[in-house]
Amino acid sequence: MKQLFLRFEHWTTSIAMMLACIMMALSAIFAIHQIFTRFVIESPAEWTEVLIRFSLIWMVFLGIPTAFRQGAMVSVDLLYRMSGQRGRRVLDTVVAAAAMLLCGIIFWWGLDYTNRGSVQSMIGLDNVSMFWAYLALPVGAVFSM
Template sequence: MRSIILRIDRASTSLAMAVACLMLAVASLLGMYQIVTRFVLEQPAEWTEILIRVSLIWMVFMGIPTAFRQGAMVSVDVLYRWSPKGMRRVLDWVVCLAALTLVAVIVWWGWDYAQRGSVQSMAGLESVSMFWAYLALPVGGLFSVLGIVANLIDPQRNELETAQ
């Protein structure tokens, strides 16, 4: 069971990071396009502004699962170093449960927000619903759950191991 969860996590975290990298590239390209159209051609493309924002939102929420997987989101390094071995596992569980609670809130309210935003359209892209922008919250949250659980099963603490 453990190896199956870790295999699924590896695939999902890699997919999430690939999407995050793609969204960064999209935001960068759209930003360059906007600069060229605004300052060189003097014909600004308003639709690029909203797409840059949306791609940055997706980039952040798809990058979070990797941070959770590496144990970089909740930093309890000092407390972890000062604790005996038995207490460290308790800290792992506390961090896991706290992170899962936070992610559950993000998924729940993110889905609610996405549904409510489905009646809105993006400024400059009237035919595209805001649902697709707000969907980043629950999707990123669901990917994060796998990273949180995988970090509990197989903790990644490279920075702590080298510092001791």
């Protein structure tokens, strides 16, 4: 059962990382387009700035699960080095519980923002709801948990 769970977690983390890489590539493409239209054509496209911002937000929230998996998140190294084997287990448990609590809070408030933002439209993209921008918070929190 543990192996099945770990395979599922590896699969979902890989999907989240792939999507984060796609969001990073999209933000780079939009930035190049914005630079070209602003400085070469001298007619900037206002929609690219908005899409860059939201693709970067999605990139961060979809990349967090990989950082958790690799242990690249902020940790308490001094306490970890000073504690013994039993202290490390306790510290790992406390850090994991704090991370789960934070992800739960991000999920809860992210759902609230998503519901409230569904009636707003994005500046520069009048036909697109802010729902899609705010959805990054609960989706990223679920992948992280």
